[in-house]
Amino acid sequence: MFVGAGQGSALLGIVIGAVLMAGLAWVYITVLDNERIARWITILGMGAAGLLLGGITAMIVGLLAGWFFAFFIFWLYEGRYRRKLLPYLTGRQVLWHYAFRVTCGAIFVFLITPILVVLPLSFNAQDFFTFTPEMLRLDPEGYSLKHYRDFFTNNEWQRSFKNSLIIAPIATVISVSLGTLAAIGLSQSHVPGRRAIMGILISPMIVPLIISATGMFFFYSDIGRFLEGTLGMDKNFVGYIKVVLAHAVLGIPFVIITVTATLVGFDQSLTRAAANMGAGPVRTFFKIQMPLILPGVISGGLFAFITSFDEVVVVLFVGSASQKTLPWQMFTGLREQISPTILAVATILVVFSIALLTTVELLRRRSERLRGLSPA
């Protein structure tokens, strides 16, 4: 079927493939009548055909296809497709059920493919953005770590990476410390003007980045001129201050939202009990409240960190060349001198985000357990 398509006549290929499969199915069902043997024959047969026609990669494709066809034939024949469904469904409903599943599968593939495509391409030995014939043959020659080497030795990339590692943590610390305090204040009853305050605090998330960047561009260049001119600060240092402040503001809404969500389930009588036993407010906070809301604080911090680490529009407008961050470098790389090193960086960042996702998920579970909500 695929072979036919590969020769340039897709329709004919599909028809031949379907006829072949029908024949195969007829043979299996009437002659062989032993599922396991039939399955192995198909898998190995298709694999061998693939090996003969197009090397190792085709063999793997053939093996997978063989497995699928064998499974599919018996799945249809034995009516296994009905096994997990309600017995009274009509044929059309069953068909609909599986069509729906296949559609959803396609959408999930759409969601995940771009990320999956980047990973192998980053090991490309050529400076191409596409799969080379060597790569498709799974030839070790076709793969190399040279783009990673480039990332770790190229000054430009290293400097931007370092800048990201300086700016993001400082911005995160600012937004987490201020944000947590404010979230605790907001979660108390009887705060006058609560909605208005909340609206202002999460506005950095609402306003489109390009507008925040525009506003900050005008304002921070004035501030920067003041700091450099009047206070005589170092230009480089002022640049960092500007970017850190801008990023801290952008991260605040995430801290506020996650921490207030954690505080919703917080039992206020615990702090009262602590106060009752003679602990001061500071001690109560660090000994009682902080450990309980820590998961929320950390995941808010992670959100703030990723916001700053991933941010490019604002830094593009507010920062100068010496504050070039990793996303900025990627952005210019994508726009101007496009180099495959970007894919290596992308892969590193994907691994990084998987780690972050895992952390946040674990923290969420822990927080739910601590608050006595049902563990999912």
Next chain:
Amino acid sequence: MTDATQSGPMLAADGTPLKKSLARSLRRRKLRALALIAPLLLFVLLSFVIPIVSMLFRSVENSIVSETLPLTVIELQHWDAESGELPDEALYAAFTKDMVAAVEAKQHTRLGTRLNYEQTGMSSMFRKSGRQIKRLDVEADAPFKEKLIDIHDGWGDVETWKVIKTHAVPITNGYFLNAVDMRRTPEGAQSQPEDKQILIKLFGRTLFMSLVITGSCILLAYPISYLLANLPMRVSNLLMILVLLPFWTSLLVRTSAWKVMLQQQGVINETLVWLGLVADDARLVIINNQIGTIIAMTHILLPFMVLPMYSVMQTIPETYTRAAKSMGATNWTTFWRIYFPQSIPGIGAGSILVFILSIGYYITPEIVGGTKGVFISNRIAYHISSSLNWGLAAALGTILLAVVLLLYWVYDKIVGIDNVKLG
């Protein structure tokens, strides 16, 4: 309570009336809460709200003309622009005086750039005449009218003075008029010449493409949210990873992935050619145009649609649909009359979120959009970094901000800002 009514107001331990004592402690708690909020509130106000407000001001602020040419502006008030005659000698004298001072302070090129937004050619006119006007002596070389016209023909053109007069006001609506393809003229607001009308079209395109992106997000997100909400917890948690992983991956990683996939020599085209579905010389053009932007942004914003839909669909009880079916409804009726209406809040929340996000997007259109697939935000960035027409950039930003805030107000009415959830 009976005690209190019999023996006057109830007293706290220290002898003050209980009501007063309670009120005091309440007040103290309020103050403490506010004290906790205050540092952050100040921080956000200073480093975020003020910049935005200053941007709003910048979109109407126009003091440059009256600051650079103070005497001329006064004289211009006596001149009747409608008469079609050139101004008198007094104005030329005032203008020369202003220009000499401006050239001294190196301000005249800035003014030229500013006026160049309104009428092309102004910038070079100011720059060229600046050099020669500098040599004139304010006292000795009068009269100036002939001399100035000798220096540059433009000073003998009524249009030049009309432009200066029109834009001499300190607060102008000129930038906003420019932002909607109009311009400020002595006769009031008029529309720009045909070849300069691009911004309205760009606004229209931004809205249209945001709508298309929102629509395709709804189409793609609805089935998978339904699936996720109806599968057993264990399976749906696993599948949820496929939604959350793109959500957590860096925006630039996803954008570069799409750039790699959509190129002429990219993964999608290569695969299609290999399969024989597309001829080698007729590769699909799916990057640097609207299709590229729509595909990439639909992918990037899809999680923002799935998450609210999923959380709404989870709360729809299965018993409702079963009840409908047991009363004889067909599958379609059950879905359309029972399930769908209950899932509308999720669709609403998700689509407003996606629409708001997409309308202000900059990075992805810039990289995969080429020239035909860019948004209004790319135009703002262009005016800030390349053409340096900051007033127009601020005006465009203000309009965009107004649209977004309006949408958020709607979002707040439907969902409530407090209900924003992450992850």
